[in-house]
Amino acid sequence: MTHPHPEPQADCRQPRLIRRPCRYLRLAWALFRYSLAREMMFKVNFLLWIVVEIAWFALQWALIEVLFHHVREIAGWNKYEMIILIGASQFIQQTFQLLFMINCIELPENVRTGKLDFCLLQPANSQFLATVRKFDIGSIANAGLGLAFVFYGVWKLGLQPSLAQILLFFFLSGNGVLIHYAVMLSIVTLSFWIVRAHGLVVGYYQLFQLTRIPREAFKGIIRIIFTFALPMLLVACCPAETLTRNLWNWNLLWITGLTLILLSLSAAWFRFALRFYTSASS
Amino acid sequence: MTSSSLQHPFLGKYLRVMSIGFQNTLVYRWNFLIRAFFGFLPLTCSFFLWNAFFGGDPDARIQGYAFSGMISYFLAMMLLDSLASPTEDDWQVAGEIRDGLISQFLLKPIDYLAYRFSLFLACRLVYTSTTILPALGMLFFLRQYLAFPEEPAVWLVTLPAVLLSAILQFLAAYCIALLAFWILEIGAPIFIIYSIELLAGGHVFPLDLLPGSLYRLLMWTPFAYEYWFPLGVFLGKFSQPEIWRGFILQITWIAIFYLLARWLWSRGIKHYSAVGG
Numbered sequence: 001m002t003h004p005h006p007e008p009q010a011d012c013r014q015p016r017l018i019r020r021p022c023r024y025l026r027l028a029w030a031l032f033r034y035s036l037a038r039e040m041m042f043k044v045n046f047l048l049w050i051v052v053e054i055a056w057f058a059l060q061w062a063l064i065e066v067l068f069h070h071v072r073e074i075a076g077w078n079k080y081e082m083i084i085l086i087g088a089s090q091f092i093q094q095t096f097q098l099l100f101m102i103n104c105i106e107l108p109e110n111v112r113t114g115k116l117d118f119c120l121l122q123p124a125n126s127q128f129l130a131t132v133r134k135f136d137i138g139s140i141a142n143a144g145l146g147l148a149f150v151f152y153g154v155w156k157l158g159l160q161p162s163l164a165q166i167l168l169f170f171f172l173s174g175n176g177v178l179i180h181y182a183v184m185l186s187i188v189t190l191s192f193w194i195v196r197a198h199g200l201v202v203g204y205y206q207l208f209q210l211t212r213i214p215r216e217a218f219k220g221i222i223r224i225i226f227t228f229a230l231p232m233l234l235v236a237c238c239p240a241e242t243l244t245r246n247l248w249n250w251n252l253l254w255i256t257g258l259t260l261i262l263l264s265l266s267a268a269w270f271r272f273a274l275r276f277y278t279s280a281s282s
Numbered sequence: 283m284t285s286s287s288l289q290h291p292f293l294g295k296y297l298r299v300m301s302i303g304f305q306n307t308l309v310y311r312w313n314f315l316i317r318a319f320f321g322f323l324p325l326t327c328s329f330f331l332w333n334a335f336f337g338g339d340p341d342a343r344i345q346g347y348a349f350s351g352m353i354s355y356f357l358a359m360m361l362l363d364s365l366a367s368p369t370e371d372d373w374q375v376a377g378e379i380r381d382g383l384i385s386q387f388l389l390k391p392i393d394y395l396a397y398r399f400s401l402f403l404a405c406r407l408v409y410t411s412t413t414i415l416p417a418l419g420m421l422f423f424l425r426q427y428l429a430f431p432e433e434p435a436v437w438l439v440t441l442p443a444v445l446l447s448a449i450l451q452f453l454a455a456y457c458i459a460l461l462a463f464w465i466l467e468i469g470a471p472i473f474i475i476y477s478i479e480l481l482a483g484g485h486v487f488p489l490d491l492l493p494g495s496l497y498r499l500l501m502w503t504p505f506a507y508e509y510w511f512p513l514g515v516f517l518g519k520f521s522q523p524e525i526w527r528g529f530i531l532q533i534t535w536i537a538i539f540y541l542l543a544r545w546l547w548s549r550g551i552k553h554y555s556a557v558g559g
């Protein structure tokens with residue numbers, strides 16, 4: 001069957017450096033539309049899962065309300081700074097969930113049952129197909145809820161962030177999403193050796209809790225590990241501090257550098273693990 | 283488990299189920315160990331968050347709690363979780379209903395509720411025994427913050443409270459899972475109810491940090507008897523009359539959930555279409 005609208009010729013004349021990302025963006029867009037169509041088949045379920053995320057976020061909010069009912073400051077953060085922190089944490093986690101989460105959760109099961117074959121046989125990057133296949137569309141609403149809490153905190157504190165601060169907030173949030181991705185991918189990649197690795201996914205959720213607490217609260221070796229090795233303490237604290245404390249220093253440089261290192265390491269780890277894939281079903 | 287106990291005419295079959303439960307759980311021991319390992323992260327978070335809450339001052343007291351009292355609360359919660367909280371039982375029950383696997387239980391002289399309860403007990407015993415060493419390590423590491431009771435009487439009263447909490451948590455999870463007779467995907471309802479249980483049951487913070495009226499209201503709900511009541515008994519938060527009243531309410535809620543479970547099962551079976559065979 002001939003395609004009525006052939007690919008624009010301009011694409012072919014673009015350099016490879018641009019053509020490749022463009023191809024993957026088009027692929028991601030097609031997969032996004034497919035996910036949307038799937039979600040809309042079960043609308044009630046779709047809405048219920050949004051409620052689930054709201055309920056879990058409400059737990060965090062209730063904790064903040066109860067804590068600040070008794071004290072004025074926790075680790076140098078006041079109530080509305082903490083609300084900005086949990087809002088930023090929610091925004092980042094939900095954006096991660098929108099893009100990568102379901103695929104990472106399904107990876108252990110796909111390895112166990114041999115369904116990963118489908119990702120490996122397609123003419124595209126295996127890591128891309130294994131981790132950017134299904135989009136969790138409902139997360140858009142909950143990422144919005146996180147942002148609303150950030151705005152609420154900023155408004156209550158009477159802050160007037162500059163355009164540069166706002167852009168930096170979104171840049172660092174994007175960075176946080178990529179840190180989540182690198183950490184989660186590294187964890188679930190263990191499933192190439194460990195059968196039925198549902199515990200790995202639960203482990204990620206436990207790690208994620210660290211992002212909602214001010215990094216100043218942590219001390220000693222735990223703070224060092226979760227700042228430099230598994231930088232969960234930077235994921236939401238840095239974007240939040242951009243708004244509340246105008247964070248503009250050398251920290252930014254190494255956070256970005258660290259994210260790139262983690263991404264490269266997790267990709268190398270995934271490629272290494274693929275060698276041990278035995279395709280259980282066939 | 284001795285072979286003579288397995289041959290007991292009534293208990294035998296449920297002890298056999300427990301034995302299978304042990305073996306099933308141990309097949310995937312890596313999964314188990316990973317869960318146990320990561321299970322300590324929430325405690326680490328609690329430790330640092332509450333330390334910051336008390337301003338790093340070990341003598342500061344807020345609402346009757348010192349930092350050590352708060353850490354004891356969350357350590358005891360960790361032990362209670364491993365002893366009494368269902369992990370995947372609700373998902374498994376819902377899965378068996380959805381996939382039509384319960385048909386076999388309708389044909390056999392085996393009670394499904396008792397069958398699931400045996401599996402729950404086996405899973406809790408394996409989980410507790412695999413986590414006991416790391417848990418003891420954690421208790422040793424944090425021993426300076428421990429404010430566990432010294433009187434044997436308190437431990438004696440705590441024991442039935444924990445056992446009843448396990449039964450209540452199991453029955454609540456079982457009732458929610460039985461909704462699978464009517465709703466195809468019950469993942470979302472499970473999580474919504476679970477989040478309410480955690481908040482209203484005292485899993486996120488001790489319930490007596492709440493304003494008085496809200497606290498009194500929650501003490502009438504089943505949630506308070508899943509986590510807060512056994513922990514409160516253990517840490518000496520209740521007077522003697524309050525403990526008796528608590529036991530009465532805990533048993534009442536168990537009876538209500540038991541009847542609800544039986545009722546949901548009998549209604550659900552009529553609705554059941556044995557998908558897949």
